[in-house]
Amino acid sequence: MDQPLLEVDNLRFRFRGQGQDVVQDVSFRVGRNETLCIVGESGCGKSVTALALMGLLPKDAVRFGAGEIRFAGERLAPDDHARIAAMRGDRMAMIFQEPMTSLNPAFRIGDQIAEAVERHRRCGRAAARARACDMLRRVGIPAPEQRMDEYPHQLSGGMRQRVMIAMALANDPELLIADEPTTALDVTVQAQILDLIAELQAETGMGTIMITHDLGVVAEIATDVAVMYAGQVVEYGPAKAIFEDPQHPYTIGLMASVPSLTGPRRRLSTVPGSVPGIGQMPEGCRFSSRCPFAAPVCATRPDLAQQGPGHRVACHFAPLDRTLERSA
Amino acid sequence: MSDTILAARGLKKHFQLGGGLMRAGPVVRAVDGVSIEVKRGETFAIVGESGCGKSTLARLLMRLLEPTEGEIEFEGRDIAAIRGRDLRELRRDMQFVFQDPFSSLNPRMSVGKLVGEPIETHRPELSRAQRRQEVARLLRKVGLRPEHADRYPHEFSGGQRQRIGIARALASNPRLVIGDEPVSALDVSVQAQVVNLLHDLREEFDMTLVIIAHDLAVIRHMSDRVAVMYLGQVVESGPTDEIFANPRHPYTMALLSAIPEPAHGGQKARLALNGETPSPANPPSGCRFHTRCPFAREDCATTAPDLRAAGPESHVACHHWQEIGDRRPAAGLTPAAGRSAGAQRRFALYEAATRDRATQDQAKRPGTAANAGASS
Numbered sequence: 042m043d044q045p046l047l048e049v050d051n052l053r054f055r056f057r058g059q060g061q062d063v064v065q066d067v068s069f070r071v072g073r074n075e076t077l078c079i080v081g082e083s084g085c086g087k088s089v090t091a092l093a094l095m096g097l098l099p100k101d102a103v104r105f106g107a108g109e110i111r112f113a114g115e116r117l118a119p120d121d122h123a124r125i126a127a128m129r130g131d132r133m134a135m136i137f138q139e140p141m142t143s144l145n146p147a148f149r150i151g152d153q154i155a156e157a158v159e160r161h162r163r164c165g166r167a168a169a170r171a172r173a174c175d176m177l178r179r180v181g182i183p184a185p186e187q188r189m190d191e192y193p194h195q196l197s198g199g200m201r202q203r204v205m206i207a208m209a210l211a212n213d214p215e216l217l218i219a220d221e222p223t224t225a226l227d228v229t230v231q232a233q234i235l236d237l238i239a240e241l242q243a244e245t246g247m248g249t250i251m252i253t254h255d256l257g258v259v260a261e262i263a264t265d266v267a268v269m270y271a272g273q274v275v276e277y278g279p280a281k282a283i284f285e286d287p288q289h290p291y292t293i294g295l296m297a298s299v300p301s302l303t304g305p306r307r308r309l310s311t312v313p314g315s316v317p318g319i320g321q322m323p324e325g326c327r328f329s330s331r332c333p334f335a336a337p338v339c340a341t342r343p344d345l346a347q348q349g350p351g352h353r354v355a356c357h358f359a360p361l362d363r364t365l366e367r368s369a
Numbered sequence: 370m371s372d373t374i375l376a377a378r379g380l381k382k383h384f385q386l387g388g389g390l391m392r393a394g395p396v397v398r399a400v401d402g403v404s405i406e407v408k409r410g411e412t413f414a415i416v417g418e419s420g421c422g423k424s425t426l427a428r429l430l431m432r433l434l435e436p437t438e439g440e441i442e443f444e445g446r447d448i449a450a451i452r453g454r455d456l457r458e459l460r461r462d463m464q465f466v467f468q469d470p471f472s473s474l475n476p477r478m479s480v481g482k483l484v485g486e487p488i489e490t491h492r493p494e495l496s497r498a499q500r501r502q503e504v505a506r507l508l509r510k511v512g513l514r515p516e517h518a519d520r521y522p523h524e525f526s527g528g529q530r531q532r533i534g535i536a537r538a539l540a541s542n543p544r545l546v547i548g549d550e551p552v553s554a555l556d557v558s559v560q561a562q563v564v565n566l567l568h569d570l571r572e573e574f575d576m577t578l579v580i581i582a583h584d585l586a587v588i589r590h591m592s593d594r595v596a597v598m599y600l601g602q603v604v605e606s607g608p609t610d611e612i613f614a615n616p617r618h619p620y621t622m623a624l625l626s627a628i629p630e631p632a633h634g635g636q637k638a639r640l641a642l643n644g645e646t647p648s649p650a651n652p653p654s655g656c657r658f659h660t661r662c663p664f665a666r667e668d669c670a671t672t673a674p675d676l677r678a679a680g681p682e683s684h685v686a687c688h689h690w691q692e693i694g695d696r697r698p699a700a701g702l703t704p705a706a707g708r709s710a711g712a713q714r715r716f717a718l719y720e721a722a723t724r725d726r727a728t729q730d731q732a733k734r735p736g737t738a739a740n741a742g743a744s745s
Contacts, residue, residue: 228627230645235629285708303630308565310716310720
């Protein structure tokens with residue numbers, strides 16, 4: 042069997058001065074040509090996980106536990122900043138939610154992309170600029186020769202996100218991490234950007250990690266899904282299994298909270314309460330303080346146990362239907 | 370009493386930009402000829418993407434902005450001219466809920482003051498003790514607890530802050546509440562709580578709601594009638610169910626088909642749009658949508674279509690909607706593959722369990738002080 046592009050094993054870290062892990066034993070894998078969606082709400086740890094993979098968390102502020110990253114078979118310690126920095130922007134690249142704040146407003150977009158190329162390739166300025174122009178054309182920016190010389194503020198939100206994608210893909214990365222790339226965009230533009238990412242992935246065979254809170258986006262592009270809550274992966278598996286056979290109470294609550302575009306309008310289910318602060322995390326299963334099925338056993342942490350082929354769930358009561366209906 | 374609580378006719382708001390000493394800058398036509406009628410007791414939604422003018426329209430309706438042209442009537446009275454006491458009455462009868470629960474509450478005021486302030490202004494006859502009681506009652510109504518009155522906004526989560534904003538809006542007993550993206554800053558699970566809350570309050574207080582939003586699923590869930598805006602104009606309006614089941618304007622179709630459905634394999638026939646919304650400072654000639662419309666013809670570039678009746682209660686601004694209707698992809702939405710039988714049972718169990726827990730919480734509420742706001 043093929044070796045996956047990226048394997049993350051039990052990634053765990055906390056910020057200095059905090060007594061609790063912000064990310065606790067997170068594991069997942071991404072293959073070439075596959076898209077892993079990490080889905081969850083604010084504060085679930087999905088963005089810091091991505092930043093940790095990219096070596097972008099400030100060195101002094103974070104303490105890593107024993108966890109391991111394997112990228113194309115190579116072992117990487119999560120705190121080996123030098124090696125990660127050498128790969129960043131070259132073999133793995135990232136795009137962010139807000140394209141306006143992640144582009145430098147004082148430089149022309151062509152120069153910003155060319156800089157990324159020059160940094161990792163031994164090539165001259167002219168070759169780098171030619172590559173930048175190529176990339177802009179590939180991401181669907183009209184008249185790229187002229188656009189090269191424009192500044193970020195001259196572009197619309199959708200165009201800026203295209204520039205970010207062009208920059209991220211300029212060095213043909215093997216792995217693309219996209220952190221809420223369409224959240225700041227209108228739906229009609231979001232559809233264009235998602236199509237563009239899928240197209241480029243099919244061309245280059247790169248692996249993609251997409252971080253999002255939008256289950257609609259997940260359903261559209263994911264091969265696999267990791268549902269995160271408060272720094273823990275609570276459910277993990279192939280997209281089909283997650284949507285057709287969700288198991289974890291949080292996944293179910295999340296799906297039931299989304300109003301639907303079709304079918305009868307019914308009162309929405311909710312997830313009661315809100316995410317506790319990092320200091321007030323319950324012991325064991327962190328979802329237990331909001332879970333309608335919580336019981337004393339939830340004070341011990343449930344394993345992420347197999348429920349189906351590749352489908353794993355961290356809940357003592359999984360599968361809920363059988364466990365609870367038997368006891369009722 | 371008339372059936373219409375709020376009406377706008379030929380409403381325009383143009384903003385003059387920059388410019389120099391001798392030369393006027395460009396004019397942004399943020400709202401350009403909008404007419405709507407909101408019926409008493411309904412939830413009316415205004416939907417559109419960024420730059421369509423929906424927030425400007427909301428501010429005009431609230432009279433936070435002066436219209437360039439056109440008139441707004443609230444309960445049959447033109448609100449453009451009113452001053453002094455009448456304006457205070459209008460502010461009592463018409464209240465607002467804002468998008469950002471973090472910046473719309475004064476951080477230096479306690480929750481009790483925030484909610485008590487409108488009571489003090491609009492119901493001065495109440496004594497201090499009565500006011501405290503009223504604040505406690507309102508906090509309970511929105512799912513908070515009376516003891517929260519002594520705390521400050523920063524102590525609350527986003528969803529709870531939005532509840533405070535709602536309690537504040539309700540404090541003057543308004544007949545109409547206008548919400549500008551009232552749930553879009555919230556996480557989905559919390560958003561559902563606030564959507565349910567607004568629904569319950571509308572029934573209980575017999576209010577009319579006007580909701581401005583960009584999220585079509587939320588709009589469909591909450592509203593009775595909807596108006597779709599594009600570049601400062603209404604392109605389609607009508608009963609919500611009808612518009613979602615049978616959109617007539619190509620922009621509405623595109624908008625609906627662009628939303629990814631949260632179900633596996635539910636691939637839609639998508640009506641893709643090219644490019645992005647043009648600038649409202651320089652809108653296209655004729656039909657403003659023609660530059661992006663996949664069905665555009667020659668006449669679309671020259672003559673602007675009026676908003677005309679297209680059904681018993683719906684209106685559409687498109688020259689060719691009838692022909693387009695015959696050619697468009699079948700309803701746009703295909704039902705997604707279903708959930709497994711086990712999953713359906715799990716959803717039912719979840720729903721029952723959350724309902725049970727909510728009633729239990731309600732029952733033991735007076736005793737519990739810690740861990741705020743666990744209601745659904």
